[in-house]
Amino acid sequence: MRKTLVGIYERLLKVYGQLHWWPAKSPFEVIVGAILTQNTAWSNVEKAIRNLEVAQALSPAMLVDLPLAEVERLIQPSGYFRQKAQRLRIFARHLMERHGGSLVRLLDGPLDDVRKELLELKGIGPETADSILLYAAHFPTFVVDAYTVRIFSRLGILDGKEKYGEVRDLFLAHLPHDSFLFNEYHALIVEHGKTCCRKKKPLCNACSLSDICFYYGHPG
């Protein structure tokens, strides 16, 4: 299994190159992006983050102090803006009240402890928590997303019905716990899904990754 997982990684790396995620200017921006991108295209998230930046609202203090309606207005392009404004506020308030607004303090501790603390916040589920742990704090955790399940289901490694934790455990069990590897692996999976496996973009018909493309036109 390890050989298979490493093999897929190496093929993706060869096609797309190192991606150096997360596309953000700071760890706090990583976290805001991780919440805003829930079930949402990244292009929409970029608009929302830009709005927050221009309004100088990209900080825990501002996200707590601004009227909620103003946060909603700023992040509106990212969709689900009422839910997400609430989720940003919950995270920001937790950070301010429990850690004096310091991300370093929040993220300082054993992976499992920090992960548990994040998961207790409404609006942060397992994928968002792992994204924060990996991309804002460089903990060696694996981020599982919809693309991961689809790609590895197509290979027959998953059947698509596994719970989040089961898929994560598969990667953690068979790969070295290396935050650089996990960073690139998840980024490559998303890049592959976005550029190759979308409907109306059947690039895999011509590329070397057609066997791990879940484009609907491919059998299986």
Added chain:
DNA sequence: GCCCAGGTGGGTA
């Protein structure tokens, strides 16, 4: 107009 996107939480059986 229709489909989908880097999920999560709440409700019901």
Added chain:
DNA sequence: TACCCACATGGG
């Protein structure tokens, strides 16, 4: 536990 549904915008 296992489904089902609401949440919302913008690009193809």
